[in-house]
Amino acid sequence: MRNDGNLAAYAEWAVRGGQSRALLFVGLGTGIGGGFIDDGHLLRGVDDKAVEIGHVIIAPGGRLCACRREGCVEAYASGPSIARIAAELALARSGSLADRILAAGGSTTALEVYAAFAEGDELAREVHGIAADALARGIASALALLAPDTVVFGGGVMAGAGALIADVAALVPGHVYDGGYAGCRFEDALLGPDAGLLGAAIYGASRVLARGDLLKLAGEALAAYA
Numbered sequence: 082m083r084n085d086g087n088l089a090a091y092a093e094w095a096v097r098g099g100q101s102r103a104l105l106f107v108g109l110g111t112g113i114g115g116g117f118i119d120d121g122h123l124l125r126g127v128d129d130k131a132v133e134i135g136h137v138i139i140a141p142g143g144r145l146c147a148c149r150r151e152g153c154v155e156a157y158a159s160g161p162s163i164a165r166i167a168a169e170l171a172l173a174r175s176g177s178l179a180d181r182i183l184a185a186g187g188s189t190t191a192l193e194v195y196a197a198f199a200e201g202d203e204l205a206r207e208v209h210g211i212a213a214d215a216l217a218r219g220i221a222s223a224l225a226l227l228a229p230d231t232v233v234f235g236g237g238v239m240a241g242a243g244a245l246i247a248d249v250a251a252l253v254p255g256h257v258y259d260g261g262y263a264g265c266r267f268e269d270a271l272l273g274p275d276a277g278l279l280g281a282a283i284y285g286a287s288r289v290l291a292r293g294d295l296l297k298l299a300g301e302a303l304a305a306y307a
């Protein structure tokens with residue numbers, strides 16, 4: 082098992098003590114990864130490549146992704162993409178974030194964008210809106226395929242982007258087919274950047290423990306950790 086998004090999904094499912102029947106994890110960092118747990122079973126796919134939600138195409142012919150295709154979610158909402166979009170838009174904008182980016186020779190970070198967002202900066206709000214819209218479209222496609230009851234957001238970008246969950250949750254229903262949305266919950270990750278590592282340990286334990294024992298052990302260990 083080598084997919085960090087899948088393992089983080091498993092840890093986030095376990096720390097909830099099995100309260101979620103179908104949990105989708107979305108990890109926002111230098112890329113966008115994901116994982117899906119259905120009734121305690123981790124969806125792995127071939128070579129553990131299942132649920133690469135960052136490479137769902139939401140804008141045909143759109144921005145170039147790290148995977149060399151155009152219009153993936155990741156090209157709009159990963160940390161580097163958020164920074165790149167802000168830097169591009171800064172050229173034609175004014176305001177404190179735009180001024181800081183231009184003074185820094187056209188470079189910024191997602192954390193700087195979200196620090197400015199918290200101060201009400203207009204450029205930051207625009208970049209946030211682009212990322213939230215891309216995530217909402219990608220997650221709506223995931224809802225159609227996987228039907229989760231819980232979507233958990235984690236990863237480095239989330240450290241500064243508390244508004245992202247609420248705004249994505251508000252946008253998702255507008256992109257889901259009729260009848261495809263049934264009160265899905267959108268939640269912040271309970272575990273930190275070590276969720277993947279914790280997931281690896283718990284997933285390994287799940288091979289030898291009964292489900293009830295596993296959830297009890299995982300719940301105790303992760304409650305202590307979280």
Ligand SMILES: [Zn+2]
Pocket residue numbers: 135136146147148149150153155
């Ligand atoms: Zn891609």
